[in-house]
Amino acid sequence: MKTSTVTTGTTDIAHVLQELGVDVRRVGDREISGCCPVHERTTGKADRSPSWSMNAISGLWICHSCGARGTLSSLVSELSGNPDSVMAVNQLLMESGLNRLKSGDAVPYVPDVDWITYNRFGHPPVRECVKRNIDPDVAKAHGIRWNYEKSAWIIPIVSPLGELMGWQEKGFGWFNNTPKGVKKGDTLFGIERFIAKTALLVESPLDVVRFASAFTNVQSLATFGAYVTSKQLKTLSTVASKVIVAMDNDSTGIESARNLFKSLPRFKNGVLWFAYGTSKAKDIGDMSDDEVENGLRNSSVVPWWLT
Numbered sequence: 001m002k003t004s005t006v007t008t009g010t011t012d013i014a015h016v017l018q019e020l021g022v023d024v025r026r027v028g029d030r031e032i033s034g035c036c037p038v039h040e041r042t043t044g045k046a047d048r049s050p051s052w053s054m055n056a057i058s059g060l061w062i063c064h065s066c067g068a069r070g071t072l073s074s075l076v077s078e079l080s081g082n083p084d085s086v087m088a089v090n091q092l093l094m095e096s097g098l099n100r101l102k103s104g105d106a107v108p109y110v111p112d113v114d115w116i117t118y119n120r121f122g123h124p125p126v127r128e129c130v131k132r133n134i135d136p137d138v139a140k141a142h143g144i145r146w147n148y149e150k151s152a153w154i155i156p157i158v159s160p161l162g163e164l165m166g167w168q169e170k171g172f173g174w175f176n177n178t179p180k181g182v183k184k185g186d187t188l189f190g191i192e193r194f195i196a197k198t199a200l201l202v203e204s205p206l207d208v209v210r211f212a213s214a215f216t217n218v219q220s221l222a223t224f225g226a227y228v229t230s231k232q233l234k235t236l237s238t239v240a241s242k243v244i245v246a247m248d249n250d251s252t253g254i255e256s257a258r259n260l261f262k263s264l265p266r267f268k269n270g271v272l273w274f275a276y277g278t279s280k281a282k283d284i285g286d287m288s289d290d291e292v293e294n295g296l297r298n299s300s301v302v303p304w305w306l307t
Contacts, residue, residue, distance in 0.1 A: 013056055013072065013161070020079040025050045032056050036063035037079060059161035060238045069239065073162035073192030113166050113179065121145035121154045128153075132206060132285055135213035142190070142209050155205045157184050157224070160235060162192045168205070168224065185229035188236065189222040199240035200274070200284075200296070203248050203256075207285045214289045218244070218296065226256040237265040244299050246274035248283045254305050261303060272299035275307075 014027045023035035032054045039047035043066050054061035059072030070078075124146040129136045145154035145167075152171035159165050166182035168175055177184065189205035190212075196219040200211060204222055211220040221240075223232055226247065236243065245260055247253040257273070264271055274284075275298035281287045287295070300307070 013054070013059065016072070016076070017054070020076065022079075023047075023050075028056065030056050036066060036068065037075065038068045039063060039066050042066040042068050055238075058235065058238070059159075060235070062238075070195055071160050071162070071192055071239065073158075073160075074195045076162065077193075113164055115164055118143075118145065118154075118156065118164060118167060122148055124153065132210055133213060133289070134206070134210050138213045139209050142193070142205075142212070144206075144209060153206060155189070157182055157187065157189070158192050159187050160191050170206070184224040185227070186231050188232055189224060190219065191221060191235060191239065194219055194221060194239050197240065197269070198242040198244065199236060200244045200246055201236065202246050202284060203253060204283060204285060207283055210285050211292070214292070215296075226252045228256060228260060233263065233265060237267060241267055242269035242272070243267055244272045244274055244296065245303075246284055246295070249276045249279070249304070250282050253283070257303060257305070270301070272301060273303040274299055276304045277307075 014024055014032055017024050017032065017034070017037075020037070022037045024032060025034040026032070033050055034052055035050050036042075036047040036052035039045070039052070042063075047063070047065065049065075051065035052061065052063045054072070060069070061072070061075065062069040122145065124134075124136065124139055124144055126136055128146070129139055143156040143158070145156075146152070147154055147169060150169065150171055152169050155168040155170060157165045157167055157177075165184070165187065166178050168177050168184070190208045196217075198218045200218050200220040202208060202211070202220055202222050203224075203226055205224065208220040208222045211218075221236065223229075243264070245257055245264075247257040247260070275295045277295070277298065279287060279291055279295075281291065284292050284295070
């Protein structure tokens with residue numbers, strides 16, 4: 001059972017940051033502030049006047065001086081040198097709680113689901129990755145697993161903080177979520193790894209992995225389906241300065257995209273719509289690399305269903 005409250009979680013995050021060497025100056029229930037830990041890399045000079053802050057609930061952070069921004073997981077990955085940011089932040093959260101328990105300070109954070117249970121699933125078969133144009137190493141980096149008994153993909157549902165909320169089991173024409181009722185609408189698949197300025201917004205987590213297998217200049221985030229929540233939009237607007245919308249090219253996806261056309265918040269560098277053109281593909285997972293590249297290059301302020 002999860003024992004942390006907002007305040008306890010805030011303290012956990014502050015301890016993680018301190019273990020990483022971040023100069024934390026103030027810890028509040030909703031915000032942690034201090035000196036920017038990436039300021040020197042970004043500007044060539046250390047942050048002498050605290051200009052960095054992190055949302056203690058979402059883990060999203062920004063330096064108001066150098067403009068750097070990201071998630072708790074991406075920061076842990078960068079400062080710890082561990083490329084597996086999801087596992088790294090989860091381990092640091094646990095170690096932080098355990099260290100404080102030993103000192104008689106606080107109760108450790110105990111997740112509802114854990115990575116040990118999750119990692120009992122095997123890695124996806126190479127043949128299944130090839131079918132979807134997915135690089136097996138990229139799938140592994142995104143935490144994708146495989147249920148060999150059911151021949152199903154196992155997709156982690158990870159919060160912006162890097163915590164494992166649960167997972168989605170996806171077979172041919174069906175899916176199940178563990179635990180039941182997990183709030184996947186509170187996050188975006190790929191958010192814990194997101195460090196780019198431009199985000200390609202898609203529906204399926206596997207399309208995020210497929211995209212990352214071929215392209216690096218733009219990162220993709222997935223909504224876990226056609227329905228997009230206000231919380232997902234808020235998170236998206238916090239981490240990305242530009243968005244290319246590529247919801248599925250079917251009736252449900254187009255209806256979702258129409259709703260986004262009306263409700264998307266403003267982005268510093270604007271919103272574009274992926275150019276499906278004359279392609280009959282339902283999504284980028286059904287497209288070749290050349291088709292995806294053309295769709296990106298020809299992205300427009302005019303939605304694809306209107307062209």
